Amino acid sequence: xxxxxxxxxxxxxxxxxxxxxxxxxxxxxxxxxxxxxxxxxxxxxxxxxxxxxxxxxxxxxxxxxxxxxxxxxxxxxxxxxxxxxxxxxxxxxxxxxxxxxxxxxxxxxxxxxxxxxxxxxxxxxxxxxxxxxxxxxxxxxxxxxxxxxxxxxxxxxxxxxxxxxxxxxxxxxxxxxxxxxxxxxxxxxxxxxxxxxxxxxxxxxxxxxxxxxxxxxxxxxxxxxxxxxxxxxxxxxxxxxxxxxxxxxxxxxxxxxxxxxxxxxxxxxxxxxxxxxxxxxxxxxxxxxxxxxxxxxxxxxxxxxxxxxxxxxxxxxxxxxxxxxxxx
Amino acid sequence: xxxxxxxxxxxxxxxxxxxxxxxxxxxxxxxxxxxxxxxxxxxxxxxxxxxxxxxxxxxxxxxxxxxxxxxxxxxxxxxxxxxxxxxxxxxxxxxxxxxxxxxxxxxxxxxxxxxxxxxxxxxxxxxxxxxxxxxxxxxxxxxxxxxxxxxxxxxxxxxxxxxxxxxxxxxxxxxxxxxxxxxxxxxxxxxxxxxxxxxxxxxxxxxxxxxxxxxxxxxxxxxxxxxxxxxxxxxxxxxxxxxxxxxxxxxxxxxxxxxxxxxxxxxxxxxxxxxxxxxxxxxxxxxxxxxxxxxxxxxxxxxxxxxxxxxxxxxxxxxxxxxxxxxxxxxxxxxxxxxxxxxxxxxxxxxxxxxxxxxxxxxxxxxxxxxxxxxxxxxxxxxxxxxxxxxxxxxxxxxxxxxxxxxxxxxxxxxxxxxxxxxxxxxxxxxxxxxxxxxxxxxxxxxxxxxxxxxxxxxxxxxxxxxxxxxxxxxxxxxxxxxxxxxxxxxxxxxxxxxxxxxxxxxxxx
Numbered sequence: 001x002x003x004x005x006x007x008x009x010x011x012x013x014x015x016x017x018x019x020x021x022x023x024x025x026x027x028x029x030x031x032x033x034x035x036x037x038x039x040x041x042x043x044x045x046x047x048x049x050x051x052x053x054x055x056x057x058x059x060x061x062x063x064x065x066x067x068x069x070x071x072x073x074x075x076x077x078x079x080x081x082x083x084x085x086x087x088x089x090x091x092x093x094x095x096x097x098x099x100x101x102x103x104x105x106x107x108x109x110x111x112x113x114x115x116x117x118x119x120x121x122x123x124x125x126x127x128x129x130x131x132x133x134x135x136x137x138x139x140x141x142x143x144x145x146x147x148x149x150x151x152x153x154x155x156x157x158x159x160x161x162x163x164x165x166x167x168x169x170x171x172x173x174x175x176x177x178x179x180x181x182x183x184x185x186x187x188x189x190x191x192x193x194x195x196x197x198x199x200x201x202x203x204x205x206x207x208x209x210x211x212x213x214x215x216x217x218x219x220x221x222x223x224x225x226x227x228x229x230x231x232x233x234x235x236x237x238x239x240x241x242x243x244x245x246x247x248x249x250x251x252x253x254x255x256x257x258x259x260x261x262x263x264x265x266x267x268x269x270x271x272x273x274x275x276x277x278x279x280x281x282x283x284x285x286x287x288x289x290x291x292x293x294x295x296x297x298x299x300x301x302x303x304x305x306x307x308x309x310x311x312x313x314x315x316x317x318x319x320x321x322x323x324x325x326x327x328x
Numbered sequence: 329x330x331x332x333x334x335x336x337x338x339x340x341x342x343x344x345x346x347x348x349x350x351x352x353x354x355x356x357x358x359x360x361x362x363x364x365x366x367x368x369x370x371x372x373x374x375x376x377x378x379x380x381x382x383x384x385x386x387x388x389x390x391x392x393x394x395x396x397x398x399x400x401x402x403x404x405x406x407x408x409x410x411x412x413x414x415x416x417x418x419x420x421x422x423x424x425x426x427x428x429x430x431x432x433x434x435x436x437x438x439x440x441x442x443x444x445x446x447x448x449x450x451x452x453x454x455x456x457x458x459x460x461x462x463x464x465x466x467x468x469x470x471x472x473x474x475x476x477x478x479x480x481x482x483x484x485x486x487x488x489x490x491x492x493x494x495x496x497x498x499x500x501x502x503x504x505x506x507x508x509x510x511x512x513x514x515x516x517x518x519x520x521x522x523x524x525x526x527x528x529x530x531x532x533x534x535x536x537x538x539x540x541x542x543x544x545x546x547x548x549x550x551x552x553x554x555x556x557x558x559x560x561x562x563x564x565x566x567x568x569x570x571x572x573x574x575x576x577x578x579x580x581x582x583x584x585x586x587x588x589x590x591x592x593x594x595x596x597x598x599x600x601x602x603x604x605x606x607x608x609x610x611x612x613x614x615x616x617x618x619x620x621x622x623x624x625x626x627x628x629x630x631x632x633x634x635x636x637x638x639x640x641x642x643x644x645x646x647x648x649x650x651x652x653x654x655x656x657x658x659x660x661x662x663x664x665x666x667x668x669x670x671x672x673x674x675x676x677x678x679x680x681x682x683x684x685x686x687x688x689x690x691x692x693x694x695x696x697x698x699x700x701x702x703x704x705x706x707x708x709x710x711x712x713x714x715x716x717x718x719x720x721x722x723x724x725x726x727x728x729x730x731x732x733x734x735x736x737x738x739x740x741x742x743x744x745x746x747x748x749x750x751x752x753x754x755x756x757x758x759x760x761x762x763x764x765x766x767x768x769x770x771x772x773x774x775x776x777x778x779x780x781x782x783x784x785x786x787x788x789x790x791x792x793x794x795x796x797x798x799x800x801x802x803x804x805x806x807x808x809x810x811x812x813x814x815x816x817x818x819x820x821x822x823x824x825x826x827x828x829x830x831x832x833x834x835x836x837x838x
Contacts, residue, residue, distance in 0.1 A: 039375055039656075039660075040374075040375040040376075040378040040660060041375070041378060041659060041660035041662075041663030041664070042663070045663075046663060046666065046667060049382060049667075065379070067375070069736065070527065070528055070530065070736065071513065071527050071528070071530035071531060072530075074527055074530070075527055078527065103518055107518070107519065107520075109520070112527055154787065155787075157784075157785060162515065163517060163518045164518050183785075184784065185784045185785055186515060186516060186781070186784075187781070188515060188777065189659070191652065191653040192596065192653075194652060195469065195596050195646070195652045195653070195654075196472065198650065198652060199469035199470055199471070199472055200470075200472075201472035201473065202785070210666075213673075214672070214673025214674060214675060215673060217673075217675070218673065218674040218675065220674070287667070289669075290666065290667060290668065290669035291666055292666075292671070323517070324516065324517035324518065
């Protein structure tokens with residue numbers, strides 16, 4: 001009797017222990033959602049679509065993109081942070097993922113999410129920003145620009161995609177080591193910020209290279225320097241701030257794929273493997289080529305290190321900017 | 329000139345090729361649907377369909393997306409006129425006089441005039457786009473925050489012409505609207521204002537849920553609250569077409585709306601909404617019978633509906649000539665070009681003549697398709713009014729909720745719409761007009777942003793508004809308008825508002 005009961009119990013335990021294993025092997029068994037926290041047409045969406053298509057091929061399982069937008073990306077990021085960690089909800093995030101929780105802390109708000117709610121899967125692209133000025137401005141080099149800015153603190157203006165936005169933070173990461181103070185005119189997105197400098201309403205802009213290249217070629221804007229570790233391939237004559245002696249002025253508009261923390265390790269491993277395959281996909285390469293965004297694939301330790309350094313730099317930047325005091 | 333004609337020939341050879349024609353047709357039909365559905369506007373429509381265009385070539389994708397944009401401007405007037413629910417934000421003004429016309433049995437005429445006005449404005453503004461894109465684009469860029477602020481201030485003066493009743497009541501409603509517009513992330517400092525921990529409120533209170541709630545839901549609630557249901561309007565066939573007098577009264581507003589819409593559309597910003605507001609105000613100001621506005625003045629439909637169509641072509645000017653977005657919709661279309669490896673920028677017209685001229689030609693074709701499509705639909709749509717209210721109104725409610733939800737996939741937006749519906753009902757009972765609230769919600773964030781950006785540019789010096797010629801001119805025009813409206817106070821003459829009050833009094837006595 002006891003023996004029989006033990007046997008039943010034992011087999012139950014075995015069954016219980018065994019049952020998740022086939023389920024894990026079966027991953028993925030239903031469609032995966034890749035959340036882009038920005039509207040269609042933005043960098044996140046434009047990167048997410050080809051990533052999803054290539055991932056779908058690699059996993060032989062449907063992967064759909066869903067745009068969950070709002071509050072500068074916070075709505076979509078929060079959604080993934082709190083969704084079930086089963087590998088069926090993934091996030092395509094941009095640099096702002098490290099900025100939003102810091103800004104929340106600054107204002108004493110309950111952060112909508114924190115970076116440690118995510119498991120980094122892969123870095124897809126990392127484009128350094130470029131400092132551009134209208135061609136009719138006197139500065140020919142970054143050195144001249146910085147010297148003039150030192151002489152006239154708060155007089156040279158720049159546009160940005162929004163306060164604490166990526167383009168604002170890029171400029172902050174230069175201003176601090178260079179010891180300059182620029183006048184910030186925030187706009188509601190990278191598009192309006194570009195329109196502002198083309199109209200001559202501001203003096204400078206830190207921008208992703210792809211969108212300003214046509215205007216550099218038409219002679220409307222002049223590139224002074226880049227925030228990258230290396231020079232931008234399309235602009236071989238434009239130095240990096242690193243070369244000019246500002247090693248901390250490093251900033252990338254990057255895109256990476258994340259899963260919610262707590263996703264089982266075998267699922268993460270499968271996704272990492274699939275992403276490695278996906279970035280080699282010729283269709284994916286072609287799509288990124290059309291967007292003029294170089295692929296910068298990083299995984300595991302390498303991505304974690306990049307992510308941590310970037311997050312630390314941005315967190316310091318946000319804290320340095322501090323709360324914006326409204327002049328009375 | 330000859331070169332342009334040759335280029336246009338090239339454009340038509342592209343636009344009339346069967347696949348491009350097909351996508352233009354799909355775009356305009358989808359646009360009309362998106363416009364007709366309450367809440368869902370062109371931005372939502374284009375965003376939803378953008379991924380579907382990734383497999384097409386660049387010209388087909390752009391032609392289809394543009395079709396959705398201007399098609400929505402045609403469709404947007406339909407529910408505004410028939411049910412007082414703005415099909416998309418730029419049709420808010422059409423709700424006022426279009427619906428009043430429908431109540432008088434002139435729904436068919438209003439719909440026909442909106443369609444014809446849209447066609448004339450659409451076609452004329454493409455001619456302008458074709459010839460003026462490069463020079464105008466440069467001018468558009470000179471519109472920085474100070475100029476935009478001055479323009480919006482002019483827009484605010486429009487309020488004076490928005491309601492037929494008491495100025496005090498209109499201003500109170502406008503102030504309420506401006507207050508609603510304050511909700512959301514402070515763009516200059518990152519503070520959340522009046523969001524009460526709701527992350528979605530960070531983006532502010534959207535115009536779509538407010539407009540659908542205040543106009544549409546409030547109308548439904550008010551009708552349901554009447555002791556006897558209003559008689560079902562049974563339109564007769566010969567009443568479908570506008571009368572000779574209605575045509576006569578529409579011609580000039582259509583012309584003015586076209587010019588105005590195009591010019592405002594060129595300016596970077598959410599200009600097509602503003603263009604319809606400004607057009608309405610101008611028509612009321614110029615009208616010989618301003619007291620008819622709000623009670624079914626045909627000019628109040630013709631002007632704004634032409635302006636919002638013309639503004640879409642205007643919005644393409646900076647996009648095509650310079651590769652810079654003039655608003656959220658051109659921004660999505662620029663992204664669509666990038667996906668196809670077409671680099672938008674100042675060289676687009678030279679490097680991609682098939683795309684540019686094909687696009688232009690397809691808009692001529694698309695507008696014609698829309699006219700042919702929309703005029704026969706007038707008869708069909710008008711018959712919707714025959715549906716008994718117990719069936720019609722619940723269905724409208726369902727579509728409104730679905731439409732508002734579909735824009736952002738946000739339940740918060742649905743709640744905003746429902747609350748606005750309740751508020752609109754109460755305000756109607758108290759005899760307040762709700763249109764100024766909508767204008768306030770639209771203008772508040774834009775005015776605030778432009779003002780504070782201007783002051784950030786000038787380091788806090790207000791002189792920036794008078795030292796820049798365009799801004800100074802606009803502000804001077806505004807000041808003159810303000811003085812003109814104060815004239816009756818000083819000169820003791822009666823303006824239309826006073827005449828209206830007198831007439832009402834006389835009616836009461838008789």
